[in-house]
Amino acid sequence: MAFFAHQIRRGFSSSAVRNVVIKQVTIIGGGQMGAGIAQVAASTGHSVTLVDTSDDILKKSIKTIEGSLKRVVKKKFADKPEAGEEFIQKVLKNVSTSTDVGSAVQGSDLVLEAIVENLKIKQDLFSRLDKLAPAHTIFASNTSSLPISDISSATNRLDRFGGLHFFNPVPMMKLVEVIGTSTTSQETFDSLLNFSKVLGKTPVSCKDTPGFIVNRLFVPYLYEAIRLYERGHGSKEDIDIAMKLGVGYPMGPFELSDYIGLDTIKFIMDGWREMDPDNTLFAPSELMDKLVAEGKLGKKTGEGFYKYK
Numbered sequence: 475m476a477f478f479a480h481q482i483r484r485g486f487s488s489s490a491v492r493n494v495v496i497k498q499v500t501i502i503g504g505g506q507m508g509a510g511i512a513q514v515a516a517s518t519g520h521s522v523t524l525v526d527t528s529d530d531i532l533k534k535s536i537k538t539i540e541g542s543l544k545r546v547v548k549k550k551f552a553d554k555p556e557a558g559e560e561f562i563q564k565v566l567k568n569v570s571t572s573t574d575v576g577s578a579v580q581g582s583d584l585v586l587e588a589i590v591e592n593l594k595i596k597q598d599l600f601s602r603l604d605k606l607a608p609a610h611t612i613f614a615s616n617t618s619s620l621p622i623s624d625i626s627s628a629t630n631r632l633d634r635f636g637g638l639h640f641f642n643p644v645p646m647m648k649l650v651e652v653i654g655t656s657t658t659s660q661e662t663f664d665s666l667l668n669f670s671k672v673l674g675k676t677p678v679s680c681k682d683t684p685g686f687i688v689n690r691l692f693v694p695y696l697y698e699a700i701r702l703y704e705r706g707h708g709s710k711e712d713i714d715i716a717m718k719l720g721v722g723y724p725m726g727p728f729e730l731s732d733y734i735g736l737d738t739i740k741f742i743m744d745g746w747r748e749m750d751p752d753n754t755l756f757a758p759s760e761l762m763d764k765l766v767a768e769g770k771l772g773k774k775t776g777e778g779f780y781k782y783k
């Protein structure tokens with residue numbers, strides 16, 4: 475009886491496949507997160523295809539991966555620079571790029587999406603991919619805030635769809651949140667959990683609730699720091715120093731907001747406010763709205779709360 479209940483909870487269906495050992499990975503979106511995940515997957519021996527909308531963006535993604543790998547080997551192969559260079563070349567060989575999602579998903583065991591944080595765009599992508607990818611392929615989203623079940627509803631593979639939420643910078647951050655919806659099969663969930671471990675990360679299991687574990691606690695904190703500054707209760711610099719030295723956070727909330735991207739953070743909060751308008755934790759910030767409207771999105775555009783030039 476317990477086993478049966480368990481099967482229902484995870485939406486075990488006749489179309490469910492066995493535990494998939496993930497070897498070939500397609501990552502859609504070659505921005506900060508997609509490039510980082512591609513790097514870590516390729517470094518752990520996976521064959522990776524990175525997809526974005528133009529070759530220019532993909533060239534930038536590969537440059538980012540190369541730069542990040544150089545930082546990794548500087549530490550890991552400090553006394554053996556030749557072995558370090560060999561490692562970089564081996565990892566880069568595991569990554570190919572494409573602007574054609576149709577061909578990129580052929581033979582793929584896992585399609586992991588890390589494109590813009592917008593439900594409609596993610597749904598459109600997965601709806602197309604559902605028709606193009608092999609039957610056994612697992613789909614996962616790296617969304618920061620959107621319900622996985624809303625994204626997966628655009629497909630016919632509800633049992634083979636879950637969330638894999640990585641943290642920025644991916645090569646450094648050890649956590650992965652693994653999200654199962656009420657229809658994710660146990661096999662799919664286990665495959666995603668195992669994949670995270672093979673990447674050298676520590677997975678935690680999350681319910682499909684807004685912001686999962688980390689962002690539900692973390693994004694309201696970032697917004698409260700901004701509102702505190704707007705109320706004139708502290709300078710950006712002092713708030714950053716206070717949170718670094720007072721509670722040992724490696725970055726202050728303004729530095730970290732710029733690092734993540736103000737568009738991503740604002741999108742998360744706007745979505746939650748729409749769902750729960752009376753929750754004061756989700757109150758907006760005029761300054762955040764203004765900076766995003768001006769295209770000052772943080773480090774990636776050269777300016778956010780601070781300037782980077």
Ligand SMILES: CC(=O)CC(=O)SCCNC(=O)CCNC(=O)[C@H](O)C(C)(C)COP(=O)(O)OP(=O)(O)OC[C@H]1O[C@@H](n2cnc3c(N)ncnc32)[C@H](O)[C@@H]1OP(=O)(O)O
Nearest residue numbers: 542543545546549618640641642643645646689724725734
């Ligand atoms: C929005 C969401 O949905 C979820 C999120 O991601 S929320 C954001 C979560 N992330 C955080 O909270 C990040 C907080 N910051 C940190 O942990 C640290 O500041 C950090 C890991 C980013 C950098 O570490 P640091 O010691 O403070 O600074 P830094 O001197 O730049 O880096 C030290 C070493 O780390 C490594 N490193 C840092 N970033 C790296 C990267 N992107 N790739 C590879 N190696 C990197 C390098 O070895 C680097 O040495 P070099 O500078 O000599 O190359």
Ligand SMILES: NC(=O)C1=CN([C@@H]2O[C@H](COP(=O)(O)OP(=O)(O)OC[C@H]3O[C@@H](n4cnc5c(N)ncnc54)[C@H](O)[C@@H]3O)[C@@H](O)[C@H]2O)C=CC1
Nearest residue numbers: 503504505506507526527588589590591617618640642734
């Ligand atoms: N920035 C962060 O700290 C974190 C972000 N995330 C989530 O990861 C996702 C990506 O975020 P970032 O990498 O920061 O964004 P980004 O803006 O750096 O990169 C997004 C990339 O997706 C590409 N793209 C957009 N639409 C596409 C499509 N239809 N097909 C192919 N490529 C497409 C863009 O060209 C861009 O290169 C978002 O869902 C975000 O919420 C998750 C964890 C942390």
